[in-house]
Amino acid sequence: MMDRLSRPWLAPIWLGLLAWPLVGWPRAGYVAAWLAGALGAWWLLSRAVRSGGAQSTLGRVSQALHRVRLRLAGRQTPRRLIYGGGLALLLIGPLFLNNYNLDVLTLAGIYIVLALGLNIVVGLAGLLDLGYIAFYAIGAYCYALLSTHWGVPFWAGLPLGGLAAAAFGVLLGTVTLRLRGDYLAIVTLGFIHIVHLVLNNWDSVTNGPNGILNIGRPAIGDFVFSRPIHFYYLILAIVVAAAFAVRRLDRSRIGRAWMAIREDEIAAEAMGVDTTRFKTLAFALGAAWAGVAGVFFAGKFAFVSPESFTFFESVIVLAMVVLGGLGSIPGVILGASVIVLLPELLREFQDYRMLVFGAALIGVMIFRPQGLLGGASHGHS
Amino acid sequence: MAILEVTGLGKRYGGVVALSAIDFTVEAGAVVGLIGPNGAGKTTLFNCITGLNPPTTGEITFQGATVLGLRPHRLIERGMARTFQGIRLFSDMTVLENVMVGAHCRTRSGVWGALWRGDKVRREEAETRERAAAWLEFVGLAHRATHRARTLSYGDQRRLEIARALASDPRLLLLDEPAAGMNPVETDQLTRLVRDIQRKGITVVLIEHDMRVVMGISDKVVVLDHGVKIIEGAPREVQRDPRVIEAYLGMGGPGA
Numbered sequence: 001m002m003d004r005l006s007r008p009w010l011a012p013i014w015l016g017l018l019a020w021p022l023v024g025w026p027r028a029g030y031v032a033a034w035l036a037g038a039l040g041a042w043w044l045l046s047r048a049v050r051s052g053g054a055q056s057t058l059g060r061v062s063q064a065l066h067r068v069r070l071r072l073a074g075r076q077t078p079r080r081l082i083y084g085g086g087l088a089l090l091l092i093g094p095l096f097l098n099n100y101n102l103d104v105l106t107l108a109g110i111y112i113v114l115a116l117g118l119n120i121v122v123g124l125a126g127l128l129d130l131g132y133i134a135f136y137a138i139g140a141y142c143y144a145l146l147s148t149h150w151g152v153p154f155w156a157g158l159p160l161g162g163l164a165a166a167a168f169g170v171l172l173g174t175v176t177l178r179l180r181g182d183y184l185a186i187v188t189l190g191f192i193h194i195v196h197l198v199l200n201n202w203d204s205v206t207n208g209p210n211g212i213l214n215i216g217r218p219a220i221g222d223f224v225f226s227r228p229i230h231f232y233y234l235i236l237a238i239v240v241a242a243a244f245a246v247r248r249l250d251r252s253r254i255g256r257a258w259m260a261i262r263e264d265e266i267a268a269e270a271m272g273v274d275t276t277r278f279k280t281l282a283f284a285l286g287a288a289w290a291g292v293a294g295v296f297f298a299g300k301f302a303f304v305s306p307e308s309f310t311f312f313e314s315v316i317v318l319a320m321v322v323l324g325g326l327g328s329i330p331g332v333i334l335g336a337s338v339i340v341l342l343p344e345l346l347r348e349f350q351d352y353r354m355l356v357f358g359a360a361l362i363g364v365m366i367f368r369p370q371g372l373l374g375g376a377s378h379g380h381s
Numbered sequence: 382m383a384i385l386e387v388t389g390l391g392k393r394y395g396g397v398v399a400l401s402a403i404d405f406t407v408e409a410g411a412v413v414g415l416i417g418p419n420g421a422g423k424t425t426l427f428n429c430i431t432g433l434n435p436p437t438t439g440e441i442t443f444q445g446a447t448v449l450g451l452r453p454h455r456l457i458e459r460g461m462a463r464t465f466q467g468i469r470l471f472s473d474m475t476v477l478e479n480v481m482v483g484a485h486c487r488t489r490s491g492v493w494g495a496l497w498r499g500d501k502v503r504r505e506e507a508e509t510r511e512r513a514a515a516w517l518e519f520v521g522l523a524h525r526a527t528h529r530a531r532t533l534s535y536g537d538q539r540r541l542e543i544a545r546a547l548a549s550d551p552r553l554l555l556l557d558e559p560a561a562g563m564n565p566v567e568t569d570q571l572t573r574l575v576r577d578i579q580r581k582g583i584t585v586v587l588i589e590h591d592m593r594v595v596m597g598i599s600d601k602v603v604v605l606d607h608g609v610k611i612i613e614g615a616p617r618e619v620q621r622d623p624r625v626i627e628a629y630l631g632m633g634g635p636g637a
Contacts, residue, residue, distance in 0.1 A: 245496055252495030253488055253506070256474075260482045263471035270431065270465075272457040272486030272549055281492070 012036035087240075094232050102228035106300065108340040109235030110293050115320040115336040116242045116329065117289030122318065123327035124255060125282035126262025128185045130314050131172070131192035135165040135287035137199060137309035139294025141206060144304045147216040154218035154299045158292060165291025166284040173283030177276055180265070192311050199306040211305025215298050231300045238296060239333075242289050247329050249285070258282055259327075323364055325371025334372055383442075384409040384553055384584050385430070385461075390439030392422075392429055392608075399425045400608045403439070407553070407601075412575060412585045414599035414616070416592075418628055421605040423588045424466055427557055431463050432456045444552065458486040460552035464542040464559060466588070472531035476522060476541055479530050480513035483548030513548055520544040520574060536567035543574065547583075554578060556587040560594050572598055596620065604628065 016032030094102055114136060121129045139161035146152035146160060176187050199206045206212065218225040218234065225231060249255050257278045260268035269275045298304050316339065324335025343357055364372065385407040392400040400422045407413050415423050428434035430441055432453045441448050443461055451459075462483075471479050488509055494502040517523045520540040525533060533541060539559055546554055556575070560568045568591060575585055575598050589595045595602060596616040603613040606628040612619055619625055 248496050248498060249492070252498075252502075253485065253490050253509070254492060254495045256478060256482050257485055259474055259478075260471050260485075263473055264469045266433065267465065267469035267471065268482070270433065270453045270457065270463060270469075271482050271545060272454045273482070274452075274454045285492070 012039065090236055091233075094229060099228045102232045104341065104344050106228065106232050106235050108337050109232070109239050110297060111317065111320060111340050112239050112333050112336040113235070113242045113289055113293040113296075114317045115324070115332045116239075116246045117286045117293070118317050118321050119286075119327065119329070119332045120246060120249065120258070120289075121282050121286035122321055123332065124250060124258040124262065125279060126258075127279060127282060128181065129188045129283070129286070130185050130311070130318065131188035131190070131195070132286070132290060132317055133309050133311070133314040134172075134192045134195040135169060135290035136294040136297070136313070137195055137306075138168050138287075139165045139291030140298040140304045140309070141199065141212070141294075142291070143295040143298045144212040144215045145205070147298070148212055148214060151216065154216060154295070157299070158295050161295035161298075162288040162291040165294065166288040169283040169285075169287025170280055172287075173280035177279060189311065192309075192314055196306055196309060196311075199309065206306070209306060211303055211307075213303050215302045215304065217302055218299050225299070231296075235296060238292060242292075243329060243333065246289075250327075250329065254278070254281070319361065323361065323371055325373045328371065328373045331371050331373030338372075382409050383407060384444055385586070386440075386442040387426075387430065388440045388442075390426070390429060390436045390441065392425055392434070393437045398608055400429065400436070403605075403610050405603050405610060405613055407584060407586055409552075409584055410579070410582060411600040412579050412587070412598050414595035414602040415586060415588045415605065416590070416595055416602060417605035420607075421628075422608040423605055424557055425608075426605065427463065427555055427588065431461060431555060454486065457549050457551070460550070461555070462546035462549045462551035462553075463555040464539070464546055464557055466557040466561070468535075468538045468542060470530040470538055470541060470545075472529065474530060475526065476528055476530055476533065477510070477513055477517065477526040479541055480516050480544050480548045481509050483516075483545035484509045484513060486549055513544075516544040516547050519547070519577070521570070535562045536564065536571075539563065540571070540574070543578075547578070551583060553584045553586065556585065556589075558588050558590065560589055560591045568594060 012032040012035040016028050020028040094105065097105070114132070117135075118129065118132045121127050121132065142161045142164040143152075143154070143157035146157050147154070152160070172188065172191055176184050179187055200209055202208070218230075225234065257268065257273045260271065260273055261275055261278060261282075265275055297308070317336075320335040320339045321332050322335070323339065324333065325331030342360065346357060383406040387406070388404050390400060390403040391398070403426060405413075415426070417423055425434070429436040432448070432451050432455070435450060443456075443459060446459075448456055448459065448461070471482060474482070488505055490502045490505055514523065514526060517526055520543055522533075522537060522540055522544060525537065525541075530538065530541060539562070543554075543556065543559065559575070560571050563571060572594055575587070578585055579598075587595070587599075599616050601613060602616050602619045604611050604619060604622075604625050606624075611624045611628060612622050614622075
């Protein structure tokens with residue numbers, strides 16, 4: 001990365017040129033100047049740290065920052081403080097947001113759950129699954145059908161949707177056991193298309209492209225979840241549960257077995273990991289979270305249709321996992337947030353926002369191929 | 382008592398005969414060297430024994446029971462662990478984690494255990510970590526525990542592979558060219574390490590090209606050439622055998 005940034009003056013010019021046609025001249029200049037300033041500051045700081053000059057004010061500032069970073073990275077208590085503070089912010093902050101912002105945050109929450117689940121399959125076990133959204137669809141349709149036909153309540157639908165998705169995960173995992181890499185990607189790609197086609201054409205059950213309407217919303221007694229803020233808190237709880245579960249799995253015998261499979265499947269098998277069982281398990285547990293996210297989706301919008309579950313969605317979720325850093329839980333959460341929120345923030349650029357978004361993604365892959373937070377020490381030992 | 386018995390083992394790939402009618406036994410507690418020119422079928426034989434690549438014909442008996450058709454993860458559970466010729470570490474995991482994976486078959490905690498993380502699981506995890514650290518100490522890599530496996534030198538990677546295999550508490554350890562790519566100092570350390578392993582009561586079979594290593598530590602040497610066992614015996618006898626010399630040096634004329 002240092003090599004590529006050794007000519008930092010190129011980056012602002014490049015970004016300025018890119019932004020010019022999108023936002024017009026003066027604003028493109030601001031963007032370039034802002035980036036130049038940020039890069040310059042970073043360069044000065046890192047130089048000051050290297051020379052260790054404690055005399056200069058800059059040196060002292062940078063060393064103080066460095067100490068803070070070490071403290072944050074090392075000790076338990078500040079880490080808990082950060083988690084506690086972050087959670088408090090997530091709990092209280094939304095009270096001051098409008099409905100539109102809450103809906104965007106809720107959407108980000110759904111994608112975080114999806115990305116955390118996909119992270120089990122792709123990030124930990126190293127199985128490239130392009131059809132992951134199929135499990136999201138299965139969860140959503142499972143609850144939609146249970147709710148509209150038998151009036152099954154949301155809270156029962158949540159685990160049932162997860163289970164149904166996990167069952168299909170086992171199915172896909174079993175069928176693709178002998179495949180890896182590109183071949184696995186192609187079969188999973190086929191899987192999402194099959195699911196999409198079934199949803200679109202099996203009119204008598206799924207109501208085809210019209211989708212299923214009037215799905216029951218979550219309710220506790222007489223209190224029915226209806227306002228965006230209700231769903232925000234619900235998805236927040238699911239996100240916390242998912243992050244907790246994936247983290248616990250990650251740092252366990254199971255997580256180690258998955259990582260061993262990712263690193264070298266033959267060696268993993270020779271070292272005692274039942275690769276058949278653990279690959280299937282990764283598919284099942286990853287799919288379960290997609291199923292849960294799907295049930296939430298159906299419960300929030302009270303409507304599902306095949307349109308929401310396309311291959312493109314799969315690619316978006318995969319992009320979140322890769323952007324944030326394969327295998328890194330904070331990274332995956334950041335990646336999902338960035339991909340949902342960035343296009344919203346860029347909304348004033350209108351038609352060009354997807355272009356800028358794509359350029360930003362390419363930029364990350366060039367400057368940080370391991371992802372935003374990937375490649376950092378795992379901190380196991 | 383024989384810990385491993387191979388009888389009439391053969392492996393064909395279509396019309397190519399990689400191994401034919403291999404018979405040999407490994408006595409419990411011994412160090413057995415498996416040598417032969419490149420392409421003789423040594424690694425193929427290892428893969429047959431460890432279940433990675435099952436043989437076409439023949440029988441393999443390990444600790445008195447047939448192990449034919451068992452998958453590698455079942456074999457290591459029964460006490461047969463191996464290393465690889467082309468090092469196969471989990472390169473993005475730490476050195477300690479690599480060894481902890483080796484203990485996978487001796488630990489039990491599952492998904493619910495991992496999620497709940499009760500006392501039993503915590504204890505098992507702590508024990509695994511401690512024992513993995515002890516094996517690292519044993520092979521002399523304790524100071525590298527938190528490094529990523531990919532950052533180790535070639536010789537250290539080979540020793541890490543041995544520690545990972547040892548973490549499964551094997552009765553029989555198969556080492557595929559453990560001294561390849563090592564400098565003379567590392568090779569001496571390795572020789573001592575194999576002796577230490579033997580002293581722990583673990584039987585060792587090793588493929589090795591470094592004759593000083595093989596002849597120095599083996600109780601018995603088995604020689605393969607073109608997929609056939611040409612001789613087995615004490616290192617001294619084998620070294621003098623004309624068939625072995627011919628296999629290695631390709632001297633003309635009919636063999637003895």
